[in-house]
Amino acid sequence: xxxxxxxxxxxxxxxxxxxxxxxxxxxxxxxxxxxxxxxxxxxxxxxxxxxxxxxxxxxxxxxxxxxxxxxxxxxxxxxxxxxxxxxxxxxxxxxxxxxxxxxxxxxxxxxxxxxxxxxxxxxxxxxxxxxxxxxxxxxxxxxxxxxxxxxxxxxxxxxxxxxxxxxxxxxxxxxxxxxxxxxxxxxxxxxxxxxxxxxxxxxxxxxxxxxxxxxxxxxxxxxxxxxxxxxxxxxxxxxxxxxxxxxxxxxxxxxxxxxxxxxxxxxxxxxxxxxxxxxxxxxxxxxxxxxxxx
Amino acid sequence: xxxxxxxxxxxxxxxxxxxxxxxxxxxxxxxxxxxxxxxxxxxxxxxxxxxxxxxxxxxxxxxxxxxxxxxxxxxxxxxxxxxxxxxxxxxxxxxxxxxxxxxxxxxxxxxxxxxxxxxxxxxxxxxxxxxxxxxxxxxxxxxxxxxxxxxxxxxxxxxxxxxxxxxxxxxxxxxxxxxxxxxxxxxxxxxxxxxxxxxxxxxxxxxxxxxxxxxxxxxxxxxxxxxxxxxxxxxxxxxxxxxxxxxxxxxxxxxxxxxxxxxxxxxxxxxxxxxxxxxxxxxxxxxxxxxxxxxxxxxxxxxxxxxxxxxxxxxxxxxxxxxxxxxxxxxxxxxxxxxxxxxxxxxxxx
Numbered sequence: 001x002x003x004x005x006x007x008x009x010x011x012x013x014x015x016x017x018x019x020x021x022x023x024x025x026x027x028x029x030x031x032x033x034x035x036x037x038x039x040x041x042x043x044x045x046x047x048x049x050x051x052x053x054x055x056x057x058x059x060x061x062x063x064x065x066x067x068x069x070x071x072x073x074x075x076x077x078x079x080x081x082x083x084x085x086x087x088x089x090x091x092x093x094x095x096x097x098x099x100x101x102x103x104x105x106x107x108x109x110x111x112x113x114x115x116x117x118x119x120x121x122x123x124x125x126x127x128x129x130x131x132x133x134x135x136x137x138x139x140x141x142x143x144x145x146x147x148x149x150x151x152x153x154x155x156x157x158x159x160x161x162x163x164x165x166x167x168x169x170x171x172x173x174x175x176x177x178x179x180x181x182x183x184x185x186x187x188x189x190x191x192x193x194x195x196x197x198x199x200x201x202x203x204x205x206x207x208x209x210x211x212x213x214x215x216x217x218x219x220x221x222x223x224x225x226x227x228x229x230x231x232x233x234x235x236x237x238x239x240x241x242x243x244x245x246x247x248x249x250x251x252x253x254x255x256x257x258x259x260x261x262x263x264x265x266x267x268x269x270x271x272x273x274x275x276x277x278x279x280x281x282x283x284x285x286x287x288x289x290x291x292x293x294x
Numbered sequence: 295x296x297x298x299x300x301x302x303x304x305x306x307x308x309x310x311x312x313x314x315x316x317x318x319x320x321x322x323x324x325x326x327x328x329x330x331x332x333x334x335x336x337x338x339x340x341x342x343x344x345x346x347x348x349x350x351x352x353x354x355x356x357x358x359x360x361x362x363x364x365x366x367x368x369x370x371x372x373x374x375x376x377x378x379x380x381x382x383x384x385x386x387x388x389x390x391x392x393x394x395x396x397x398x399x400x401x402x403x404x405x406x407x408x409x410x411x412x413x414x415x416x417x418x419x420x421x422x423x424x425x426x427x428x429x430x431x432x433x434x435x436x437x438x439x440x441x442x443x444x445x446x447x448x449x450x451x452x453x454x455x456x457x458x459x460x461x462x463x464x465x466x467x468x469x470x471x472x473x474x475x476x477x478x479x480x481x482x483x484x485x486x487x488x489x490x491x492x493x494x495x496x497x498x499x500x501x502x503x504x505x506x507x508x509x510x511x512x513x514x515x516x517x518x519x520x521x522x523x524x525x526x527x528x529x530x531x532x533x534x535x536x537x538x539x540x541x542x543x544x545x546x547x548x549x550x551x552x553x554x555x556x557x558x559x560x561x562x563x564x565x566x567x568x569x570x571x572x573x574x575x576x577x578x579x580x581x582x583x584x585x586x587x588x589x590x591x592x593x594x595x596x597x598x599x600x601x602x603x604x605x606x607x608x609x610x611x612x613x614x615x616x617x618x619x620x621x622x623x624x625x626x627x628x629x630x631x632x633x634x635x636x637x638x639x640x641x642x643x644x
Contacts, residue, residue, distance in 0.1 A: 035418060083611055090618035093359065097571045098614040100564050104607035112600055226425070226560060233422045268433035271426035278419055279411055 002136045007259045008252065013143040013212065015251020016150035020205040021228030022235070022243035023157065024198030030174040030238035031194045034092060037099040038079060039202060040225015041106035044218060046072045046203030047210040048114055051121055061124035068203040076199025077192055084195075085188070103222075110218035118217045121210035142211045149204060154244055157197075161240065170194060174238065227254075230274050236287025245285060250274075305496045308579050312492065315586075316485040323481070331593055339589045340484030341546040344491040346569035346581040348538035351495055353567065354576030355504065356531040357511030358413070359421040361563050362428025363539055368435055368558030369404045370397035370540025371547035375472040378548055379465050380442045382476075390478040394487065394544045401540020404431070405533040413528045428563055435555040440466040471554035472547065479549040487545055488582075491538050495578060498534060507531050508576075572613060 021043060028036045046068040053064035083102050087095045127141035161167035172180040173190045181187050209224055210216050227250060235246025250270060257269040283289055319336065322328045345367060352360045374393035381389055408427045415423055439450040443462025450456040454464055466472050498504045506527045509517040518524050547553050569588055573580030591609075595602035616622055 029418075035421070083615070086615050087618050089620075093353075093571055093575070094614050094618045096359075097568055098611055100568065101607050101610035101614065104603060105611065108600075108604040108607060112604065222560075226429070230422065230426065233419065237418065262437075264437045265433060268430045271430050271433075274426050275411060275423055278415060278423055282415055282419060284419075 002133065003259075006137060006139070007255050009139055009143060009147075011252030011255035012248055013146045013251070014255055015231075015248035016146045017205050017209045017212070017224065017247075018228045018231045018251050019150055019244045019247025020153060020201050020208070021224060022232040022247045023153070023240065024202050024205075025229050025232040026235070026237055026240060026243040027170075027194050027198050029232070030240075031170060032084065032191055034084065034095045035099065035229070036084075036198075037096065037225070037229075038102035038106060039198065040221035040223075040228070041103050041110075042072050042076060042199050042202040042221070043206035043209065043224060044110060044216075044221030045075060045106060046206035047121065047216050047220065048110060048119075049203070050124065050207045051119055051210070051216055054122060054124075055119075061126070065124060065204065065207050068207055069200045072203035072206075073196045073200040076195040076202070079199075080192055080195040085191075107218050107222075114218065116218065118215045121214040121216045123211040123214065124207055125211060140212075142208070146208045146212065149208060150244075150248075153201065153204070157240060166190070166193060227270065230271065233284055234274050234277055236284030239284070239286045239288070242284055242286035301500050304579075305500070308492065308496070308582070309489070311579070312485075312488055312582065316488075320481070320485075331596070332590070335590060335593055336481045337479050337484045337545065337549045339586050340481070340488050341542045341549070342566065342569065342585040342589050343488050343582050344542035344545075345539055345566045346573065346585040347488075347491050347495050347578055348535045348542070349566050350570045350573070350576065350578060350581045351498070351531055351535040351538070353570050354574075354581075355499060355511065356507050356528060358528070358532075359418075359424075360532075360535075361421050361425035361560070361567065362408075362431070363424075363535075363566050364558040364560070364562035365408075365428035365431035366401040366404055366536040366539040367543035367546065367562070368431060368555060370394075370401040370543030371553060371558065372435055372438070372440075372466055372472065372555070373397040373400040373540070374544025375475055375547050375553070376440055376442075376447065376465050377544075378476065378478060379463075379472075379474075380447060386476070386478050387483075389476075390480075390483055390545075390548060393478070393548060394483075394541045397544030398537045398541035401543065402533050402537035404540070405536025406529070408536070409529050409532040413525065413532060425560065425563075428558075428560060432555055432559055435466075435558075436469045438466055438555075439464070439468050469555065471552060471556075473552050475548060475551055475553065477549060477551055479545050484545055487541060491541070492578070492582075494534065494538065498531075499578070503527065503530060568610065572610075 021039065024039050024042075025036060028034065028039070049071045050061075050064040050068040053059045053067045054061060059067070079102055083098050084095060087098060123142055125141045125145045129138050129140045130144060131138050161171055169180065169185040169190050170193070172183065172185055173187055177187055205224075206221065210220070228247065231246035231250040232243045233246070234250060235242030235244065253273055254266055254270050257266040261269060277285065281287070319328070323333065345363065349360065349363045352358055352363075374397035377396045378389040378393040381392065384392070408424070412420060412423050412427065437451050439452070439454050439457055441448045441454070441457040441459045441462050441464045443459045445460070448457040448459060448462070454467055457464065464473065499508075506517070506522045507530070509522060510524055510527055514524060543558075569585040570581055572588065573582070573584030592602055592606055595605055598605065
C-alpha cells in the first residue's frame with residue numbers, strides 16, 4: 001500500500017516535470033502552429049547554466065535557478081527571432097526542420113562548451129526528505145518541490161492567460177492570427193513573449209529534472225523533450241490544462257509501468273498509451289475537435 | 295511531368311544519373327583511387343539514398359509527415375541479420391539477397407500494423423504517432439533476444455538465458471544488439487537496391503495508384519468524393535515505403551560486424567527527413583542528391599573535429615532560411631530564366 005502511494009507520488013513528480021516542459025511545447029504550438037523540437041535542448045541548457053552557477057561560481061541554488069531562467073528566456077527569444085521569425089509564412093515542415101537544426105546546434109554547442117562527460121548535478125533543494133507514517137513513507141524534498149512548482153506555475157499561467165492583457169492577446173493570436181492583428185494586437189511581440197515564457201519554464205523543468213535524476217549531458221534534454229511533447233499531444237496540443245493533465249498522466253503511467261510491468265519496456269508502454277488515446281480521441285484528451293469544412 | 299513522355303524522360307535521366315555515378319565510383323574503386331573513408335561511405339550512401347526515396351513516398355507524395363521511419367529500417371536490419379546468420383550454409387550473395395528480401399517483407403508487415411491505426415489520424419497527430427511507433431519498435435528490439443542452434447531459431451523477450459540454446463549462437467542480444475554479423479553487403483548490391491527502390495517508387499508515382507495517392511495529398515475530401523479509396527491508397531504508399539526502408543535496413547546491418555538497436559532512433563528518422571526536405575518534397579532526384587551530399591558532408595568535415603556537427607546544424611538552418619526566403623527565391627528564378635534564355639538548346643535541366 002505504501003509502495004503504491006510512493007509510486008503515485010513519484011509519478012506525479014516526474015509528471016510535473018513533463019507537464020512544465022509540455023507547457024512550453026503546447027503554448028508555442030498553440031500560437032505559432034509549429035513543433036518546436038529544440039525545446040528539449042533548452043531544458044538541457046537551463047540545467048547546465050544552473051550547474052555552472054552553483055559549481056563554478058558557488059552561488060546559492062536560488063540564484064542559479066534565476067540565472068538559468070534568465071539565460072533560457074533570452075535564448076528562446078533569440079532563437080525565435082533568428083530562426084523561426086523569417087519562416088512565419090513558410091510551410092510547417094520547413095519550420096520543423098529548422099527547429100531540428102536549432103536542436104542540433106544547441107546540443108553540439110553544449111558538447112563543445114561542457115564536453116560529453118556527464119556532470120553530477122547537485123540538487124537545488126537542500127532540504128532533508130520528509131518522513132511520514134513512522135518511516136514507512138519517505139518522500140524526497142525534490143519531489144515535493146517539483147509538485148509544488150508545478151501547481152504554482154499552473155495557477156500563475158491560468159491567471160496570466162485569463163486576466164492580463166498580454167495573456168489575453170496570446171489566446172487571441174492562437175485562435176486567429178489575422179483577426180488578432182486587425183484588433184491591434186502586436187502578433188510578433190506576442191509570439192516572442194510566448195517563446196520567452198516557454199523557455200523560462202524549460203529552465204525550471206531542466207533544473208528540477210536534473211535535481212531528481214542527477215546526470216547532466218548534452219543529450220539530457222532529448223528524451224524528456226520527446227516525452228513531454230507526447231504529453232502535450234496526449235492532453236491535446238495547444239491546450240494549457242491539457243499539457244498539465246497529459247504530463248502528470250504520462251509521469252504516473254511511466255512510473256507504474258516501471259514498477260509493475262517492466263523497466264525495459266516502460267517507454268514502449270508510455271507511447272502505446274498515447275497511440276490508444278489518440279485513436280479514441282484523435283485530438284488528445286482536452287484538445288479541440290477540429291471540424292472539417294469543404 | 296504533366297504528360298507521360300516528359301515523366302518517362304525524367305525517369306530515364308534519373309536512372310542514367312545514378313548509373314553513371316555508380317560506374318564512375320566502381321571504376322575509381324577498381325583503379326584504387328578512392329580514399330578509405332569514402333570507400334567506407336559507399337554502402338551507407340546507398341542505404342540513405344534508398345531511405346530518403348522511400349520516406350519521400352510518404353512525406354512528399356502521400357503528404358503525411360512520418361517521424362518514425364528508422365523503426366522500419368531497424369525491423370529490416372534485425373530481420374536481415376537473423377536471416378543471413380541462420381543460413382550460413384548458403385553462398386554469401388544468396389544470404390545477402392535473402393536478408394534484404396525477408397527484411398523488406400517483415401518491415402512491410404510492420405508497416406501494415408503501424409499504418410492501419412496511424413493513417414486514421416491527420417497532420418501533427420499523425421506525425422507524433424509515427425514517432426511513438428518508432429520509439430516502440432526501438433524499445434521492443436532493445437528487449438529482443440534471438441539465438442540459433444541445431445533445432446532452429448529461439449526467441450525471447452526476457453534475457454539471453456531464456457533462449458535455452460544448446461551450443462548455438464546468440465544472434466540478437468537485447469540492448470547489446472547483434473554482436474557477430476558477417477559483413478556481406480557490397481557496393482554492387484547497394485547500387486542494385488537503389489535501382490530497385492527507384493524503379494518501384496517512380497513506377498508507383500507515375501501509375502494510376504500514384505496519381506490517386508497524390509490526389510489524396512492535394513485534397514483528401516475531393517479525392518474521396520470522386521471515389522478514391524483513401525485508406526487503401528494511403529496504406530499502399532505507407533506499406534511500400536516501410537518495405538523499402540526495411541530492405542535498406544538489411545543492407546545497412548550487413549555492412550557492419552555489429553549493430554545496436556539504439557542506432558535506429560528518432561535522430562536517424564530525422565536525419566532521413568532532412569534529406570527529403572532539403573532535396574525537395576516529392577522530388578525523387580532531389581532526395582538522391584541530398585542523401586548523397588549530406589552523408590558525405592559530415593565525413594568531409596571530419597578535419598574540423600568537434601565543430602563538424604555544429605557546422606552541419608548551421609548549414610541546415612541557413613539552407614532552410616534561404617530556400618524559404620521569398621525574395622531570394624524570386625531572384626534565383628529570374629536568374630535561372632535569364633541564363634536559360636541566353637543558352638537556348640543548351641543544358642536546360644540545371
